[in-house]
Amino acid sequence: MMSLKKKMSAGEFAVMAEMHTPKGVDISEIVTNARRLKGRVDAVVIPDMDNGIMHMSALAGGVLMKQQGLEAMIHVYGRDRNRMALQGDLLAAHVLGISNLLVVRGEEMINGDHRDARIVDDLDEVGILNMIRTLQGGLDLAGFELKGAPEFTAGCAIAPVVDDAQLAAEIESAKKKVAAGAGFVVAPAVFDMAYYAKMIEKLKPLGVPVVATVFLLKNVGMARYMAINDPGARVSEDLITRIRKAPDREAECVRMAGEMAAALKKTAQGIKIVTLGWEHRLPAILESAGL
Amino acid sequence: MITAEQKPMQEIINCIAPYDRILLVGCNECVTVCSAGGRKEVGLLASALQLHFLKQGKTLDIKEVTLERQCDPEYVEELVNYMDQVDAVVSMACGCGVQTIAARYREKAVYPAVNTKFMGASERQGIWAERCQGCGDCVLGLTGGICPIARCSKRLMNGPCGGSTKGKCEISPDVDCAWQLIWDRMKALGIEKRYEEVMEAKDWRTSRDGGPRKIVREDLAS
Numbered sequence: 001m002m003s004l005k006k007k008m009s010a011g012e013f014a015v016m017a018e019m020h021t022p023k024g025v026d027i028s029e030i031v032t033n034a035r036r037l038k039g040r041v042d043a044v045v046i047p048d049m050d051n052g053i054m055h056m057s058a059l060a061g062g063v064l065m066k067q068q069g070l071e072a073m074i075h076v077y078g079r080d081r082n083r084m085a086l087q088g089d090l091l092a093a094h095v096l097g098i099s100n101l102l103v104v105r106g107e108e109m110i111n112g113d114h115r116d117a118r119i120v121d122d123l124d125e126v127g128i129l130n131m132i133r134t135l136q137g138g139l140d141l142a143g144f145e146l147k148g149a150p151e152f153t154a155g156c157a158i159a160p161v162v163d164d165a166q167l168a169a170e171i172e173s174a175k176k177k178v179a180a181g182a183g184f185v186v187a188p189a190v191f192d193m194a195y196y197a198k199m200i201e202k203l204k205p206l207g208v209p210v211v212a213t214v215f216l217l218k219n220v221g222m223a224r225y226m227a228i229n230d231p232g233a234r235v236s237e238d239l240i241t242r243i244r245k246a247p248d249r250e251a252e253c254v255r256m257a258g259e260m261a262a263a264l265k266k267t268a269q270g271i272k273i274v275t276l277g278w279e280h281r282l283p284a285i286l287e288s289a290g291l
Numbered sequence: 292m293i294t295a296e297q298k299p300m301q302e303i304i305n306c307i308a309p310y311d312r313i314l315l316v317g318c319n320e321c322v323t324v325c326s327a328g329g330r331k332e333v334g335l336l337a338s339a340l341q342l343h344f345l346k347q348g349k350t351l352d353i354k355e356v357t358l359e360r361q362c363d364p365e366y367v368e369e370l371v372n373y374m375d376q377v378d379a380v381v382s383m384a385c386g387c388g389v390q391t392i393a394a395r396y397r398e399k400a401v402y403p404a405v406n407t408k409f410m411g412a413s414e415r416q417g418i419w420a421e422r423c424q425g426c427g428d429c430v431l432g433l434t435g436g437i438c439p440i441a442r443c444s445k446r447l448m449n450g451p452c453g454g455s456t457k458g459k460c461e462i463s464p465d466v467d468c469a470w471q472l473i474w475d476r477m478k479a480l481g482i483e484k485r486y487e488e489v490m491e492a493k494d495w496r497t498s499r500d501g502g503p504r505k506i507v508r509e510d511l512a513s
Contacts, residue, residue, distance in 0.1 A: 109500055110496065110501050116492070116493070117500070118493075118495040119495070119499075119500040
């Protein structure tokens with residue numbers, strides 16, 4: 001199978017799926033779900049302490065993927081680690097076979113499950129991308145030479161946006177990240193395909209591959225919650241009705257995600273499928289999308 | 292008090308180089324006490340800047356004002372009559388003062404002339420030392436009146452570490468080991484027993500980690 005890096009640089013459509021590490025040491029579920037994806041996705045994206053919830057680190061999750069014969073992409077962010085820890089973990093990631101990084105902004109500590117924890121925030125996303133480039137150049141951030149430099153494909157994320165003004169601001173911020181070395185951008189989940197296509201077009205001048213997010217709505221409640229609390233996702237009343245009226249709601253949700261994935265194949269250079277705990281449904285989504 | 296030190300001259304010069312008319316604003320509170328940005332320092336800085344630009348063949352028009360308190364909109368309002376006579380403002384107050392001016396006079400660029408350092412106390416004439424980090428949940432009652440967060444290099448809640456030697460911290464012989472001070476003070480107060488109590492991991496929500504902070508006093512707010 002062609003590596004993610006090669007696929008993206010060749011302009012081919014890349015399929016990624018997100019998978020969460022456990023809160024604990026029971027890895028049976030993540031390993032089982034990973035096995036089902038073998039040969040079906042180009043990389044598995046492992047968030048780190050996603051939504052500010054303490055989980056097994058993404059580094060370990062990435063290694064688990066490698067052990068199952070899957071390419072891994074791990075999240076990197078500065079909320080919990082200073083530049084020393086970040087650099088040490090990235091050197092470790094390289095030697096453990098993880099070559100893809102997604103630099104993200106961590107959730108606010110106050111919104112997570114360890115609200116009393118101290119925040120690090122030594123480096124922001126641009127700082128982390130610069131750090132990655134420095135390490136790849138054979139030096140650490142203090143200017144000392146590395147005994148063997150790591151190699152990574154690093155990308156950045158576009159935050160959810162509610163309107164064009166916010167999108168313009170995000171694009172400005174993404175320009176800095178691309179200048180700092182982001183080799184691809186991941187667009188936030190948008191359910192209005194016409195708007196999403198326009199957004200992706202606006203991101204293309206950044207000059208790097210645009211990966212779209214396919215988000216699995218799991219039920220009516222979740223769809224309604226997103227419609228209210230995440231206006232940028234543009235979850236319409238029609239979409240909610242479609243789930244509500246479906247004879248098999250779960251199957252309908254999977255079908256909807258599949259349709260999104262198929263539609264995005266025409267507009268984006270890749271997709272990242274997010275299922276938030278329904279990783280066992282990833283094969284069904286891929287099947288439904290014809291991927 | 293909030294302590295500050297004047298920025299390097301060149302940095303201030305670079306900020307104001309594009310302007311001909313400057314309003315240099317001091318503050319009568321903390322920065323006066325720590326001799327960084329009171330009336331006297333405003334006068335000295337104004338003269339130094341004028342001299343510098345004069346050598347370059349430019350007459351810099353500097354208006355000098357020292358407010359009672361720059362972090363209070365009521366006093367910052369006093370600057371209103373100067374604003375149409377100046378191109379930019381240079382503040383010698385702490386960051387709170389700079390931002391109060393910036394918030395009130397949005398059309399004018401405001402530059403800080405001092406680096407705000409820390410909340411500290413005077414040790415003796417001309418020497419100020421950090422005493423408080425504003426964690427929002429004071430532990431001084433548990434630590435004999437000496438703050439491990441502000442004064443222990445590692446911010447240990449259960450110190451000291453192995454780097455404590457003869458009462459000094461390993462980072463410098465000039466830095467007291469906060470936990471040695473805490474222990475000595477507990478002994479002096481006859482409360483050494485308290486040292487054996489394990490301090491829980493601190494809840495940092497009350498500090499900056501919980502996000503930018505604000506105090507709202509309903510009984511006083513208008």
